[in-house]
Structures are given as structure tokens and as C-alpha cells.
Amino acid sequence: MSVTWLLLPMEAGTSGEGYTSPSVEDFRFEGTFGVDWLNKPLWQAIIAALLVIVLWLLASRRLKVKPSKGQYVGEFIYDFIRNGIARDIIGPEYRRFLPYLLALFSFILINNWFGELFIFMFPTFSNVGYAYGLALTTLVVYIAAGVKKHGRGYLKSALIPAGVPPYLYVLIIPLEFLSKFITQPVTLALRLFANMFAGHLVVLVFVVGGAYLLTYSGNLGYNAAGVISLIFSVAIFALEIFVGALQAYIFTVLSAQYVSASMADDH
Amino acid sequence: MITPNIWVPLELDLGPLAPAHLSEILMGIVLVGLVWLVLAKKVVPAYEKMYAERADAITGGIERAEAAQAKAQEALAEYKAQLAGAREEAASIREDAKNTGAQIIAEMREQATAESNRIIEQSERHINASRQQAMEQLRREVGGLATTLATKIVGESLQDDQRSKATVDRFISELESETESLGQDSWQ
Numbered sequence: 001m002s003v004t005w006l007l008l009p010m011e012a013g014t015s016g017e018g019y020t021s022p023s024v025e026d027f028r029f030e031g032t033f034g035v036d037w038l039n040k041p042l043w044q045a046i047i048a049a050l051l052v053i054v055l056w057l058l059a060s061r062r063l064k065v066k067p068s069k070g071q072y073v074g075e076f077i078y079d080f081i082r083n084g085i086a087r088d089i090i091g092p093e094y095r096r097f098l099p100y101l102l103a104l105f106s107f108i109l110i111n112n113w114f115g116e117l118f119i120f121m122f123p124t125f126s127n128v129g130y131a132y133g134l135a136l137t138t139l140v141v142y143i144a145a146g147v148k149k150h151g152r153g154y155l156k157s158a159l160i161p162a163g164v165p166p167y168l169y170v171l172i173i174p175l176e177f178l179s180k181f182i183t184q185p186v187t188l189a190l191r192l193f194a195n196m197f198a199g200h201l202v203v204l205v206f207v208v209g210g211a212y213l214l215t216y217s218g219n220l221g222y223n224a225a226g227v228i229s230l231i232f233s234v235a236i237f238a239l240e241i242f243v244g245a246l247q248a249y250i251f252t253v254l255s256a257q258y259v260s261a262s263m264a265d266d267h
Numbered sequence: 268m269i270t271p272n273i274w275v276p277l278e279l280d281l282g283p284l285a286p287a288h289l290s291e292i293l294m295g296i297v298l299v300g301l302v303w304l305v306l307a308k309k310v311v312p313a314y315e316k317m318y319a320e321r322a323d324a325i326t327g328g329i330e331r332a333e334a335a336q337a338k339a340q341e342a343l344a345e346y347k348a349q350l351a352g353a354r355e356e357a358a359s360i361r362e363d364a365k366n367t368g369a370q371i372i373a374e375m376r377e378q379a380t381a382e383s384n385r386i387i388e389q390s391e392r393h394i395n396a397s398r399q400q401a402m403e404q405l406r407r408e409v410g411g412l413a414t415t416l417a418t419k420i421v422g423e424s425l426q427d428d429q430r431s432k433a434t435v436d437r438f439i440s441e442l443e444s445e446t447e448s449l450g451q452d453s454w455q
Contacts, residue, residue, distance in 0.1 A: 024283050037288035049298040053305045060310040063317035065324050078314050095315070099307035107302050129286030133295020190284070197283060 019212050022204035027126055027197065041127045044120055048110040056106065081105050081252065089256040090263070097259055100141055104134065105252040108192065112244030115200055116237050123244065126196040128189065135189035138255040139181070146262030158262060180262075188254055195247045199240045206233035406446060413442060 029039035059074030067075055081102045086094035108125065115123030125131050146154040159176045160169065206229050214226030286292060417435055 027283060028287060037290040039288075042290065042294055045294055045298050049302050052302050056306060056310040060313040063313055065317065065321045075314075082314075099311045100303050102311065103299055103302040103306050107299050127287065127291055128284055129288065129291020130295035132286060133292040134299055136292065137296050137299055193284075 019209075022201055022208055026204055027200070040122065041124050041130070044114050044122065044124045045111065045130060048107060048114065048124065052103070052106045052110055056102075077106075078102070085249075085253055085256050089253065090260045093263065097141070097145070097256065100137075101252050101256055104138070104255055105248050108134070108248035108251055109245060112196060112248055113241060115196065115203070115244060116241050123196040123200050123240075125192050125247075126200045128193040128197075131189040131193040131196075134192070134251070135185040138188060138258065139185040141255070142258040142262045143181075145259045149263045154262070157264075184254075184258060188251065192247050192251050195243055199243050203233065203236055203240060206230070206236050409446075413439070 029041060032038050032040075032043070056074075059071070059078075063071060082094075082098055085105075086098045086101050090097055111124035111130070114120040115126070143154075146158060150157050158180050159173045161172065161176065164172050210226045210229030210233060212226070213222045213229060216222045216226070417439065420435070
């Protein structure tokens with residue numbers, strides 16, 4: 001491990017003069033090519049999308065009935081989404097939503113793992129806008145699924161749970177509206193964002209703090225603590241790899257769940 | 268950075284919850300949409316096609332096995348039927364042979380009887396002819412013998428008298444008629 005790249009997050013003019021703890025500012029990036037919004041997370045998102053597309057196209061080339069080793073890996077991930085999420089949660093109509101769920105899972109997974117990957121070292125979804133974008137897409141998908149299934153009756157089926165007496169409608173309808181069309185997508189986005197943001201912050205604390213302590217002159221105790229901190233950061237990285245996969249899974253499962261709920265006959 | 272304004276309570280500082288750029292949201296949607304499109308057009312159909320083929324191969328295999336089993340059953344039934352037919356045929360052949368054998372024996376017996384009858388008849392006829400011939404010869408010889416004897420006797424006595432001559436004549440005629448009637452009776 002070279003110490004120089006570990007110091008990268010400290011680039012904000014702190015050269016040698018005291019410790020700056022990692023903060024929100026470490027999640028803001030300058031634009032490239034003079035365009036303000038064309039920043040590092042955006043490039044990461046574009047690269048991740050292209051990477052996902054290329055990997056899936058490669059994985060789906062020349063599929064055999066008897067799988068090779070390479071195909072087996074692709075099939076494992078595909079089956080995981082297809083059978084484990086789409087078919088189990090949505091049921092017989094899962095086929096229509098499978099491409100979206102697969103795209104969602106692989107796009108989020110790759111972006112999350114960018115947080116632990118050299119060169120990038122930043123989880124894209126710790127910039128909240130991307131999480132909002134995906135949650136909005138899921139919102140549109142499950143509203144469309146409900147409208148296609150129930151037609152005009154979708155609002156009624158979404159807002160009035162089965163078996164609720166009419167005098168409770170005043171209470172239930174606003175609550176259901178809030179839950180279905182505001183809380184669900186917002187929590188979906190925030191869950192992903194917060195996990196990635198917090199995870200990256202913890203990584204920064206251990207790595208930046210550890211590197212600072214390690215290079216602190218005149219105190220061997222600090223340096224030893226820095227070593228321990230850096231070693232421990234490896235465990236944090238491993239945890240973040242797990243959290244990244246888990247959050248991708250949760251986002252996909254909940255999206256499937258919302259689609260399933262909006263297509264359900266009773267409520 | 269927006270400075271918090273206490274006079275406008277709705278204007279919140281969301282901190283990291285506010286996206287730095289609107290482009291983040293838009294690009295998030297566009298990129299996941301792009302991935303979605305490619306997966307829906309290329310990847311998922313390819314996988315589903317392969318799965319369908321695989322399912323087909325598996326159920327096809329089961330169907331083929333079932334067909335083979337049915338075929339084997341059919342062959343077994345056919346074989347059994349053939350065996351039963353062969354047994355029946357063998358029994359009928361045996362029966363036929365028995366019948367034919369009996370017929371042949373009966374025919375042979377009949378033939379043999381006819382042959383023996385024919386041989387008996389032929390021999391009888393032969394014997395009769397021989398006897399007739401012998402009789403005639405005998406008669407001729409006896410006649411001659413008698414005549415010779417008679418001549419001898421008569422020759423001596425004829426010199427004696429006329430009466431003896433008449434006696435011999437009478438004897439001869441009697442002998443002749445007797446032989447005639449005897450020959451006619453005994454041959455019958």
C-alpha cells in the first residue's frame with residue numbers, strides 16, 4: 001500500500017498543517033473539462049453503466065445448454081435475480097420486470113463496489129442524486145405496472161386496503177398516499193445513499209486518520225496507532241464490499257416488492 | 268451554499284441530502300435506463316432462450332425415455348403374441364401329423380389288403396388253371412391207359428367171344444360218361 005494515494009482525500013489544502021477530519025466536503029468533486037456537473041461521480045456512473053452492459057453482453061454470448069465455467073458464474077447471478085427475486089416476489093408476471101431488476105442490481109452493485117476499487121475509491125451512490133434517480137425510476141415502474149394491471153382502478157387499489165370500513169377512508173387514504181408515493185421512494189433512495197455515505201465516511205476516517213497518525217513525526221505511539229488503524233481499515237473495506245452487495249440486493253428486492261404490491265388484487 | 272434563513276422555515280438546508288447537481292438525478296435515470304434497455308433487448312432474451320432450450324432438452328429426454336419404454340412394452344407384447352401363435356401352430360402341426368399318419372396307415376393297410384387279395388386271386392386262378400391242365404392231361408392219359416389196358420385185356424378175350432367185346436364197349440362208354448360228370452362236378 002502506498003501512502004500517497006491514501007492521502008488523496010485530504011487534498012483540500014491541508015498539506016502538513018494539522019488534521020482535518022473527513023466531512024461532507026469529501027463527497028463534493030470539481031467538474032472536469034470546465035463543466036461543473038461533469039465530475040468524478042458522474043464519470044464513475046457512466047463507466048459503471050458501460051461496464052455492466054459490456055459484462056452482461058459478454059456473459060450472454062454463446063450460451064450453452066450445458067454451461068461452461070464462465071457461463072456458470074453469469075448464470076448464477078442471473079438466476080439469483082430471476083428466481084431469487086423476480087419470480088419469488090412478483091410471481092408469474094416476473095418476466096416483464098426481470099430486465100429492470102437485473103439492471104438495477106448490477107448497476108448498483110458495480111457502483112457500490114467502486115467505493116473499494118482502486119482508481120475510483122468512491123461509491124457513486126454516496127452522492128444522493130443518483131439514488132434519487134433510481135428511486136424515481138422504480139416509482140415510475142411500479143405505478144406503470146399498477147396502472148397496466150388495474151387501469152383506472154389502480155389508485156383505488158393502491159390507496160384503499162381491502163377490508164377497511166368506509167368511515168376510516170378519511171384517515172387511510174392520505175396515509176396510504178404518503179406511504180405509496182412519497183415514503184417508499186424516498187426511503188428507498190435514502191437507505192442506499194446513507195449506507196454508502198456512512199460507509200465511505202468510516203473508510204475515510206480509518207484511512208485518512210491512520211495515514212495522518214502514521215506520518216506524524218515525534219510520537220511513536222501515534223505511529224503505532226496509525227498502523228493499527230490502517231490494518232483495521234482492511235476489515236472495514238471487506239465490510240463495505242458486503243454492505244455494497246447487500247444494499248444492491250435490498251434496493252432490488254424492495255423494487256420488486258413495490259411492483260408486486262401495486263399489481264396485487266387485494267391491496 | 269445557501270445560508271439558513273430563519274424567516275423562511277420551509278427553506279431547509281438538506282446538507283448531503285440535497286444533490287449537488289440536478290444532473291445526478293437525470294444521469295441516474297438515463298444510465299439505469301440504458302442498462303435496462305440493453306438487458307431487455309439482448310441479455311435477458313438470450314438467457315431465457317437458453318433456459319427454454321434447457322427445459323426442452325430435459326423434458327424432451329424424459330419424453331424420449333417414456334417413448335422407448337412404451338416401445339419396449341409393445342415389443343414384449345408382440346413377442347408374447349408371436350410365442351403364443353407359434354405354440355398354437357406347433358400344436359396344430361402335431362395334430363395334422365397325427366391325422367396324416369393315421370390316414371397313411373389306413374391307406375397302406377387298404378393297399379396291402381387289396382394287394383394280398385389280388386395275389387390270392389391270382390394264385391387261385393393259377394392253381395385252377397394248373398389243375399385243369401393236369402386234369403385234362405390226366406384224363407387223356409387215363410383214357411389212353413385205359414384203352415391200352417382194355418386193348419390188352421380185350422385183345423386176349425376178344426378172341427374168345429363176341430360177348431366180351433360188348434362188355435368192353437359198355438365199360439368204356441360208362442367210364443366216359445362217368446369221367447365227364449365227375450370232371451364237371453369236381454371243378455366246381
